Amino acid sequence: MKWKNKSITGSMLSLTLASSLICASPVAWADDIERAVEYRQGVMNVFGWNMKAMSNMMKGKIPFDQKVFAHHAKDLASASGLNLLPGFPEDSESEESDALPEIWMEFDDFEAKYQKLAEAARSLSETAVNGDKASLGKALETTGKACKACHKKYKN
Ligand code: HEC
Numbered sequence: 001m002k003w004k005n006k007s008i009t010g011s012m013l014s015l016t017l018a019s020s021l022i023c024a025s026p027v028a029w030a031d032d033i034e035r036a037v038e039y040r041q042g043v044m045n046v047f048g049w050n051m052k053a054m055s056n057m058m059k060g061k062i063p064f065d066q067k068v069f070a071h072h073a074k075d076l077a078s079a080s081g082l083n084l085l086p087g088f089p090e091d092s093e094s095e096e097s098d099a100l101p102e103i104w105m106e107f108d109d110f111e112a113k114y115q116k117l118a119e120a121a122r123s124l125s126e127t128a129v130n131g132d133k134a135s136l137g138k139a140l141e142t143t144g145k146a147c148k149a150c151h152k153k154y155k156n
Pocket residue numbers: 037040041042044045047048049051096097098099100110111113114117143144146147148150151154155156
């Protein structure tokens with residue numbers, strides 16, 4: 001009798017546990033997606049901040065200063081050296097996100113495009129140390145193309 005009671009309590013407990021897990025997991029997942037979206041958008045904004053400053057200099061909207069330019073190039077190279085792929089967990093679409101589902105259908109290509117950006121940004125940063133303005137302009141253009149190549153295919 002005692003044993004039987006224990007077993008009932010035990011199975012009731014596991015039932016409660018199981019149902020709370022079932023209920024809790026979609027909530028946790030939505031929260032994880034939100035955090036991933038914030039993370040990747042945050043890093044993208046770091047890219048955007050530095051690209052904008054460099055392109056404004058090239059366009060003459062702000063005075064060209066090689067030291068400042070080199071600093072932005074270095075920050076862009078550092079940021080694109082981050083492994084951003086964990087910021088794109090499978091099927092992490094949301095209302096706040098402009099990420100397209102194609103990302104997870106062609107993840108190898110997505111990764112390759114991210115790699116291309118990292119290479120372009122590294123090269124831009126190396127050029128910025130003592131390259132002339134024309135070669136900086138060229139390296140910046142190559143970097144901008146790496147951004148656009150990915151956005152065109154994978155961003156809304
Ligand atoms: C490998 C693909 C890829 C590359 C390369 C890439 N992006 Fe993005 N970018 C995305 C995706 C996908 C989004 C949408 C993310 C989201 O909303 O979840 C995005 C979003 C953005 C956003 C909007 C962020 C926000 O707050 O909504 C900016 C700004 C941006 N990217 C700038 C850049 C710049 C500048 C570069 C190049 C230096 C770059 N990106 C390179 C894929 C890429």
